[in-house]
Amino acid sequence: MIELFSANTPNGKKISIMLEEIGYEYKVTKIDINNGDQFKEDFKKISPFSKIPVIIDHKNNKTIFESGAILIYLAEQSGKFYNQDNRLEINQWLMAQMGYVGPMLGQHHQFHHYNPGKSKFGEDRYFKISKRIYQELENRLSKSKFLAGDEYTIADIGTFPWIARHQWHDIGLTNFKSLTRWYLEISKRDAVKKGFTFMDEKEIVPQP
Ligand SMILES: N[C@@H](CCC(=O)N[C@@H](CS)C(=O)NCC(=O)O)C(=O)O
Structure with a gap:
């Protein structure tokens, strides 16, 4: 059994989604980071x-932070979403995430969503970088079905919950056709829907 110490954030959801994807039994211990x-x-x-x-x-008393x-550990343990033949590609997209x-x-999120008006420099800087990230993901996904190629991998699992905050980003997900196609496809997966509810049973994946 896996014990997941987490909070309801994108980094937290990566792991609940992965655990649902590989069908492992797990229990959640909430860490109230606020x-x-x-x-x-x-x-x-x-x-x-x-x-x-x-x-x-x-099972083996291993702790992983x-x-x-954690995604790599669970992928290696389960033999899923981390194809041996494609690891170089998967690692690059996972590390970029x-x-x-x-x-x-x-x-x-910090400057634009939680603290607007506190720092124009911070707001402008991270808004600009976030728009670039959307465009860079769009460029990749216009040529590739998933981030690391034709298969859904831990690189997608790591990235998806961040893009799921698209309403906070105010960038307009649907302006990015291939990113939206990727997002919609992943959001239909049962494990992703279930993983989103790990702290709030009513939570749903935000639609574009
Ligand atoms: N690189 C870390 C980042 C984890 C991280 O930033 N976690 C945040 C929540 S998403 C956190 O624990 N924040 C509490 C704090 O910084 O005090 C990972 O991917 O696991």
Whole structure:
């Protein structure tokens, strides 16, 4: 059994979606990041940077932090969504999500969605970068069915919950035809719909 320490955020949803996709039994332990649960000593023992998500695999007592590392671990354990022959491609798109797409869209959330009016520089900077990211994903998906090629992989699972915040981004998802096609296709998957409800049973995948 997997224990998922998480909160209802895009990084949190990556892992609930993956666990649903591979059909693993899991239980969710909520970390209330708005009230400082992430800084409690017990949590810091399993999360050195005080971040969600973290999993404990109770089958072998392994603890894994960092959502990209968790996706890789679950993919290797299950043999799904991380095809050995395509790992170079999958790793690149997954690392781009981890190092760029997520952190930049996350800053856009901070300045544009949560704190508008506090910093024009921050708002402009991350709005511009987020628009670039939409266009760059569009460019890729106009040539490729999924991010790493013809198959749905952990790179898509990592990226999808970030694009699912498209209403916060105010960029207009439907202006990006191939990104919208990709988004709609993934949003129809039962595991994705289920993964979205891991903290709120009524939550649905936002439609474009
Ligand atoms: N690179 C980390 C980022 C995780 C992250 O930023 N988690 C946020 C929620 S989405 C968090 O725990 N924030 C609490 C805090 O920073 O105090 C990962 O992908 O796992």
